[in-house]
Amino acid sequence: MPEGPSIIILKEELQPFVGKKITAAGGTSKNVDYKAITGSRVLDFRSWGKHFLICLPDRTLRIHLLMFGKYSINDDTRPAQPRLRLEFGKKFINFYSCAVNTILEPLDEVYDWSADVMNPAWSARSALKKLRANPHMLVCDALLDQQIFSGVGNIIKNEVLYRIRVNPKNKVGSLPAPKLRAMTKEAVHYSFQFLDWKKAFSLKKHWLAHTKKICSRDGHAIIKEYLGKTNRRTFFCPTCQVLYR
DNA sequence: TGGAATGTTGGAAC
């Protein structure tokens, strides 16, 4: 479900609820004061990477869909109990198996919007600065670092590295400067392609590395290894994705 | 059918 582009789609699907008043709220999350938010109007839906933000006058509800989170709109056919349910008269939204939190601070104090690859405030310069400050970090970890590339997930990581022909085992500091810039640029570019393809239900069709077995560039085998500090599965072509020294 | 997967967290361990 997640990765930044999917959250953008969620935000777009919920646009009809902007400005609407919550007439009832419930769910299994213990991090929400359901009574307090009943009667509040939704000022806006925002997002920061994989965080989906429901902005109310006096607080923000933060939804993180994690690996298996789901949502449904005006549809109660799911068997599971929603973690969070917001009703707007006869219409409603349900969120399932996600992490829900309440934020009381102003969002600008909580989030660095320039780190979100899909936000207009995204700053490549700022990302490069953070990367240069972490030369020891593996590039496969760097792309998954939400403080640097908020919204990038494992699929985007694999596709970005394949597209710029960079081996995931490189350290940030060993990449030539143009490659580091290319990585930063492609993280944004591919995220928007992901968005378009996901909307067209053709995301998987465009995967070049993720879950693939053969490199479409040179016909060599794509390797699967569990890499980085979080041991995420990483697909890459050791032949065309360069390992710098 | 069991294992793995678009992810993060909190607390234990060191």
Next chain:
DNA sequence: CGTTCCAACATTCC
């Protein structure tokens, strides 16, 4: 006290 590690969580698919 800082860091690192790992279990836990939850759902769907192959």
